[in-house]
Amino acid sequence: MKPSKPSGQQQAAALKTVRQWFQARGWEPFAFQREAWEAYGAGRSGLIHAPTGIGKTYAAGIGPILAWLSDHTAGKGGATVPPLQVLWITPLRALAAEIQTALQQAVDDLGLPWQVAVRTGDTSAAVKQRQKKKLPTVLITTPESLHLLLSYAGARERFGRLQLAVVDEWHELMGSKRGVLVELALARLKTWQPAIRIWGLSATLGNTAAALQVLLGTSAEQGLLIRGNAPKTITISSILPDGMERFPWAGHLGIKLLPRVVATIESAASTLIFTNTRAQTEIWYQALLEARPGWAGRLALHHGSLARRERERVEQALHDGGLKAVVCTSSLDLGVDFSPVDQVIQIGSPKGVARLIQRAGRSGHRPGRPSRIICVPTHALELLEVAAARKAVEQQAIEPRVPVRQPLDVLAQYLVTLAVGDGFQPEALYHEVRSTHAFQDLPRTAYDWVRDFVSTGGETLSAYPEFRKIVRKNGRCTASSPKIAGRHRMSIGTITGDAAIVIKFLNGRRLGSVEERFVARLKRGDIFVFAGRRLEFVRLRDMVLYVRASRAPQGPIPQWLGGRMPLSTELAAAVRSQLDLAARGVRASAELEALEPIMTLQAKWSTIPGPGELLVEKLVSRDGHHLFLFPFEGRLVNEGLAALLAYRLSREKPLTIAIAVNDYGFELLADREIPLTVFEAATLFAADDLADEILASINAAEMGRRQFREIARVAGLVFPGYPGRRKHGGQIQASSSLLYNVFQRYAPDNLLLAQATREVLERQLEYRRLRQSLERMARAQLRLIALDQPSPLAFPIMVDRLRSRISSEKLADRVRRMQIRLEKKAGE
Amino acid sequence: MPGSKTITMENVTTHRARGQKLRLLPAKAVFWQEKNMLIVADPHFGKAQLFRERGIPVPRGTTATDLQRLTRLLADLQPASLLFLGDLTHGPVNNPERYEQLVAAWRRRHAKVRLLLVSGNHDQQAGVPAPFAFDWVGRVRQEAPFVFTHQPQDFAAGYNLAGHVHPAVAMAGWGGLKATLPCFCFGPDQGLLPAFGGFTGCQVIRPRRADRIFVIADDAVIARPAQATPGG
Incomplete structure (x- = not known):
């Protein structure tokens, strides 16, 4: 042959x-x-x-x-x-x-x-x-x-x-x-x-x-x-606000710069406008249309929650060159090929060097022409990130991608996938699986555990006949019934969906999907914005939200989970060097120059931390006692550090501490005073027993529960349901958080729980980076400052609150106190 | 005798409905003082087994633990009767022997208590396991001033007590702290009980202004101030 x-x-x-x-x-x-x-x-x-x-x-x-x-x-x-x-x-x-x-x-x-x-x-x-x-x-x-x-x-x-x-x-x-x-x-x-x-x-x-x-x-x-061919040169510039006093320190959006953005779009034939979240895409699309109604039809919107047909229409129009501008998220970061646009606008910091390069590359494919990306800060300090990104691109300090190691949930899914097909020989498959990078160190015990877990539910067959998913016949492991196969095929894949509600017009035309918890807040007749349209809630039936177009002027915009990207290690390091330049009064770029009023104020009210310094600010407000720390490590690491410090502080005496983080630092908000002197104790930043203490602190913060959502879905614990059936999953539907509770209580040795913990450490908290950061904090010279009002660095954190909770108090006590507060507030 | 018993558990909150004393227990049950009756809703016994039989490896032990929780309540309160507000069993299992043994043993221990079941939607499919040896089973039970059902319904005849909803409320408070907690919800004509079962989820409800909410936080039942309810 x-x-x-x-x-x-x-x-x-x-x-x-x-x-x-x-x-x-x-x-x-x-x-x-x-x-x-x-x-x-x-x-x-x-x-x-x-x-x-x-x-x-x-x-x-x-x-x-x-x-x-x-x-x-x-x-x-x-x-x-x-x-x-x-x-x-x-x-x-x-x-x-x-x-x-x-x-x-x-x-x-x-x-x-x-x-x-x-x-x-x-x-x-x-x-x-x-x-x-x-x-x-x-x-x-x-x-x-x-x-x-x-x-x-x-x-x-x-x-x-x-x-x-x-x-x-x-x-x-x-x-x-x-x-x-x-x-x-x-x-x-x-x-x-x-x-x-x-x-x-x-x-x-x-x-x-x-x-x-x-x-x-x-x-x-x-x-x-x-x-491949060497990359093009990239020019990175910023839209600088006219005056810092009119510029929001922590405005959620750079929408105040809208007129300048409009002018920039006008100056070129075609523009891609990248935002970091789907919600921002919707907001900017609305704002641009309001500013220039004449762009209707030539302005488009593209994000991952839009229906495929909606997205394809935009992609086709981009191909044909008929659009003035497209507002999009990372949904247009990848491959989709279209003729390059004249320029790219980035709303907010790109948060990573690779992402900036990728996005910039969407413009100016003509030979010899550089790619042009114009950054629009959503708060003033993001100008630091733009200046830092420029430096990092120059030095080609591009982020690595960290491969996933030993995800047992994926292995569990894979074993069932093979079992419902031709089956597998357990011995041979073990060696085959170990030939991959992800499972190269997979211990035999873990492999056997996963196999038992998916075959018999982890129990000896004779004891309980009820769970029998995979059976062994002539040395091959195969599925016990066609029903198992059918159900398993429904759940193949690893993308986690929060229960998504499909949005359709009454005539059945599909617009896209939003998360269930957004819809839960709406009721019949409410107006919201989606896919660039104002829509009225008509009825919700079987996970489909039927809508009609509305002429109402305003409505809320859905927030999707997972939209926020942390500052990468590379960019965070570059930001710290930019800050150092600013502290020394070096105006190396237009961005640093523009930032000068803010930096001066920071220096006056507090201080700008130099290299080898850790800034701790303290403030008392009506909300309570605030402490601000600035490791400049990206929000994931900052969140982990905050949880750890809150845990260590509240271990000393019962305290309720609320946490807020951004990419630069974090806030610990306590109900009573935490004296600044505690920071002088070396033990607070000690890296001994770090993993255990982090885990103890995040248990309270419920990060494990969040991470388990994906694992439960991948490992087939959460059944996504048959398409087109009225009830999703019916009697065997349970939320991953309920499953997490049940596993924790009744099967604490389950390896998938251990995996959730490991994923929290590695992915949510970037454990290694966190450890290095803690060591740096331990060595750093402390700058302890008592503030009269929030400093420019602290203010964005206060405004941009992402609360998680840490407490050594009992839940019941906490709820009582919540209640007292609520009562007081109600009485005011 | 009604009212003659001392409840050994602390942190029990009493709610008065139509002149009756309802003791709200953190074990997610209600003790009707005047009638000496223990009331629980939505245990969903056997749910984990059903999952396992359909190929989802949920750990075992949830149903046994829930029966032990009931045993403790019965021991502490010594009620004359125990009323289930539906969804006793989650669904029909293929291998009911072990579950039925468990129930039979439990029932032998509590042979004296009158067992009553207002059947729910899950019970229609799952059937009522014989070893419970119910003294009464029906869709609606009237014991003035209450009308007990599984799904909440309006009755002119009395105050409706129901399950089915698995109610919970989202609490937001100081410093942006948030928690979703299972709750009891008592409106002017209707009261909802939280789900008793250890392997049951809950659903966040939107209480109306007149509703009184009691959240369950660990081992305490705490009244939530009515003013704090969002919406209206």
């Missing part, structure tokens, strides 16, 4: 054909593309990293086409569509169609009898059924859809002749559990087809070499790292 090895002549001819095809389209293959094709021809795997939109698709996709052309000189090969050769994994459904178009073009023009097709959650049932019989030659799919394919019998035959697996946007996948899904699937494919080549496509990261290792697992030594 397999043709004999092609001669050098055939290879040269194939390369010539492809080159001519490139030239016919006005291109010349880039050096990195040719390098990738050669490497593919030599049977190698690797990672190609380059900025978005410069030919990574063809760098990876042409290799197998060349091989085919070499193998099948004209006349041979016939017109029968060959079985699956190339698997293309993309994190976003939205990108699949675009990759299909690009590859289809090459396949058609070069006369290959290949079929190129997409399979994602959006693919119709009829097409999926056809694909179940025979997969196309090139299959473009998502990690979740790939796992679904693995959950059907006959997967090995379907994937057995795969030549190439491409993982697109690997930088986006590798830091997430979806990346682990990819690692596991690749390990399976390698077992079936040891000669398979694996290529990752990625943006440039701080740890590109590590990205290669994670992709290839134990076979990483043979991997090749190919660097």
Whole structure:
């Protein structure tokens, strides 16, 4: 069946054909593309990293086409569509169609009898059924859809002749559990087809070499790292407020700068406006339309909660160049290819260097032209971040992506996925799973525990017959019933959805989705803003909120969870150096100059902390006794530090401490005085027993419970329900927080609880960074300042409150006191 | 005899409805003093087992613990009768033997107490396990001045006490602290009990102005001031 090895002549001819095809389209293959094709021809795997939109698709996709052309000189090969050769994994459904178009073009023009097709959650049932019989030659799919394919019998035959697996946007996948899904699937494919080549496509990261290792697992030594064309230069500027006294220190929005933003948009033909949250997207879209009603129809909105059709309409319009501006979130960070815009506006700090580069890269693709990004601060201190980001880009201090290690919830899901398909041999699978980067150190005991957990509920079979999900037959583990299989396929995937409410017009047109807790606050007749429209709540039925358009002037805007990004380590370090410049009066940039009035005030009322100093401010207000500390470590680490200090302080004597954080510092708000002298005790910043104490402090803060939501969903503890059925999950529906309570009480040794704890430490609190920060605080020279009023650094924290609670008091006492306060307030 | 007993538990709050003394217990139960009756709603016994049978590995022990909690209440209060306000059993299980053994043993221990069940929506599907040996089962139970049902309903005949809702309220207070706590909710014509079961969730309700709310915080029942209710 397999043709004999092609001669050098055939290879040269194939390369010539492809080159001519490139030239016919006005291109010349880039050096990195040719390098990738050669490497593919030599049977190698690797990672190609380059900025978005410069030919990574063809760098990876042409290799197998060349091989085919070499193998099948004209006349041979016939017109029968060959079985699956190339698997293309993309994190976003939205990108699949675009990759299909690009590859289809090459396949058609070069006369290959290949079929190129997409399979994602959006693919119709009829097409999926056809694909179940025979997969196309090139299959473009998502990690979740790939796992679904693995959950059907006959997967090995379907994937057995795969030549190439491409993982697109690997930088986006590798830091997430979806990346682990990819690692596991690749390990399976390698077992079936040891000669398979694996290529990752990625943006440039701080740890590109590590990205290669994670992709290839134990076979990483043979991997090749190919660097794409050098990135363009980026110019970063800010819209500076006219006068600092008219500028809000902690205004939630930079909306006061609206007229300047409007003028900036007017000055260019096309603009992308990135915001950091979906809610801000809605707010800015409304504000821009109000400022320039004439832009109606040429101003668009794009975020991840909009219905696919709504988003596609905007993407198409962007393609066609018919838009003046699009307000968007990170939903347009990734791949989706459109002609570059003239400029990019970033509302609020980008919070990370890689993100800034990625977003800036959306503008000015013309050769020799720099990318232009204009930052709009949402509060004055964000100007520091802009100046810091500029410096970091100069120094190419780009964030690394930290790969996920040993997520047992993903393993639990995967074992069931395989069991409901062809089944698995536990011994062989253990070794296969350990060939991935994520599970390379997986202890046998943990593997066996997960297997027992999903097979028998973690109990000996004989004792309780009621739980029997996976059974062992002839040495293979398979699902005990088709019902189990059906239910499991519904829940494959790792993306956590808070219960989402779909928003539809009365005529059934779908607009998108919002979180249940937003809808819970609304009642019939209420007006809210979504998808750039003012909508009236008509009725809520079966997780669908029916709405009609409204002419009412105002309404609330939904807040979505998870919108807030912390300042990255790289950018935080750059911010500290900028602050140091400011403290020394160096006006190295327009941003620092603009900040001078604020810095002067900070120095007057308090002080600007220099390197090696820790600033602690104290303030008494009607709310209570405030302490402000400024580690400048990003909100995650600051939150962890705040919880830890609150815990340590309240251990000494019963205290109720409320916490507020931002990226620069945190506030401890206590009901009675905490003397500043406590900070002089070395024990307060001690790093001994840190993990235990952090955990003790976060137990109270319920972070574990939050983290368990995702784990419960991934491990199949929370059943998402059948689509189109009235009741979601019905009798076996339980919230993850209820499950968390039950596990804590009745099965405290459950490894998934331990994982929740570990994820809280690693992901929510960035434990290692937190530890380093604590050590730095312990060494720092303390600057203890009693304030008469909030300082410029403290004020934003007071305003931008994210409260979590820590208390050594009993819940009952606390509630009593809440009640007394409420009564007092009611009596005022 | 009514009123003759001393309740051994502390932190018990008394609410008066239609002249009757209802003792609100932090164990999520009500003791009707005049009738010497213990009332609980929504235990959802056997729920974890149902999950396990459908392939969701929830730990065991919730139902046994809930029965022990009932035992303690019965021992402490010595009521003449125990009334369940519906959703006694969560759903039909495939392997009921162990559950039924547990219940039978529990019932033998409390053979003297009169067991009453106002059946709920879950009971329609799950059926009423025989080992409970109920003295009375029905959809509506009237004992003046109260009318007991599972789902809240309006009655001219009396004050309605019901379950079904699993009520909870969101408390917001000093310094932005927040907590969602299960509660008792007493309106002018109707009272809701919190869910008794250890493996049950709760639903945040929006109390009306006239509703009196008692939240359960650890081992205490605390009245929430009526003025603090949001909305109206």
